[in-house]
Amino acid sequence: MDDDDNDDEAALGAPGPAGGDTVIHTRALTKRYRGGQLAVDGLDLAVPAGSVFGFLGPNGSGKTTTIRMLMGLIEPTSGTARVLGHPMPRASRAVLPHVGALIEGPALYGFLSGRDNLLRYDAADPTADPRTRRARVAEALERVGLTAAAAKKARAYSLGMKQRLGLAAALLQPRRLLVLDEPTNGLDPQGMREIRVLVRELAAEGTTVFLSSHLLDEIEQVCTHAAVMARGRLLTQGPVADLAARAxxxxxxxxxxxxxxxxxxxxxxxxxxxxxxxxxxxxxxxxxxxxxxxxxxxxxxxxxxxxxxxxxxxxxxxxxxxxxxxxxx
Structure with a gap:
């Protein structure tokens, strides 16, 4: 780790409610793929601290590409992205321990139980305390309603159960920011309600939640703020009530x-x-x-x-x- 990363990690401090006005801030963020495809075009995004922020857009709007850039999974072509006040992807090693993410469905070991998958995830986190690992795994399973299925092999899980397990993995440690890509995918109506309640609880505890979803009714019920993307460009953003009032x-x-x-x-x-x-x-x-x-x-x-x-x-x-x-x- 270089000196800049050390400085970033020290400045971030312990997990907890994010300080400042925004936890995600981009300026002219752009991603152009080979062949000239412009996936994200000059995005200026501001996600307020403590908000539940819905990220909306039709097919090909650039939502997933944006999330990948925010998480440091791909490099932007131009522009800047700051997460928890620090530049991404340069400060990713300092920022990501404070971020929980579920992007495009969880990656699971099918031959391991749900509990063992979470134990493996937690063991891979250099910031995780092994002394409290089993207790934290049990708590995460309880929060997403998987305690009864904890011993079942992940390959036997339904799509909705896999989504729950991926969310549990994102909640193994206290997070300042939670990034969720279609978190209710595969869930029945009761499961959707439970995830809504969980998201509200996390926000009340000080976690900023950034989620993309195709379920506009879900966004309207759970989100405080939202942004709308189309063809790689940001059309609007702001409090959900204000966006609806404009129509x-x-x-x-x-x-x-x-x-x-x-x-x-x-x-x-x-x-x-x-x-x-x-x-x-x-x-x-x-x-x-x-x-x-x-x-x-x-x-x-x-x-x-x-x-x-x-x-x-x-x-x-x-x-x-x-x-x-x-x-x-």
Whole structure:
């Protein structure tokens, strides 16, 4: 280890809540592969300390490439990335002991039990205290609900159980940052709920959680902040509530006079008007909602209900990318 790495490790100190305003910060981070493929293009990302940060993007958006650069697995073509206040990948030996990660599914020894896999993982960590190894492995198994299956061979685990075991490996030591790539992949609804609870608990303990997921509903339920990627570029980032608020919700009019209501709304500039039984919905025009309601009443439409539904994170995503959400990233 060179002097710079020694300095970095000393500055990081013991694991615990990360200091400063951000735990991940990139500036103009770029990755271009051979043949000219631009996977990540000038990414400026800021992940607040103590947040649960959702990383979203359609297929080929550059999410996994970004995570690999943040973890020091691949070198950026240009730009900079700092994790826990230190440059990556140069300070990776100092930073990574304070980071738990589950990226693209766990790598497991199928012939070993779940418990023995974790013991092997822990033994490979030079910072891990062997005197407390078995106790920490037992605690990690308990946190992800695998205590009853701890003696079973990993090759007999379901996909969801393997995901749980990979998460347990990331939790063997206290972490300042936890990086999760599709953490609920393969889990049933109950397993998803348990992972949500665990993520919230970790955040409450001071761990910053950075996760990518294709489940927008999951992101909306568990994340405090999010970023949206498309075609290698960052489209937006910020608090989840603010991102959803930027997308206009759909105007909904409840009336027995749906045909007349649809005609009036179109005349008033409302787009994408849809009629369903006693309800008419559409994209609000750039005018006061009270004026739209007045136009309906003046035209003799019997308005039984009128309002704009709250936009969801999915609405914001579609508005930003112009496409639906694809699973891979």
């Amino acid at each position: 206009r919700g759909r105007l909904t009019v409840t009336t027995p006079d749906t045909a007349d209501a649809a005609r009036v709304l179109k005349e008033q500039g409302v787009a994408d008007v849809v009629v369903t039984e006693d309800r008419v919905t559409g994209e609000p025009a750039d005018r006061e909602l009270s004026a739209l309601n007045a136009a309906l009443v003046t035209a003799g439409v019997r308005v039984r209900g009128f309002g704009v539904e709250r936009a969801s994170l999915e609405d914001a995503f579609v508005a930003l990318t112009g496409e639906g959400f694809d699973v891979a990233g």
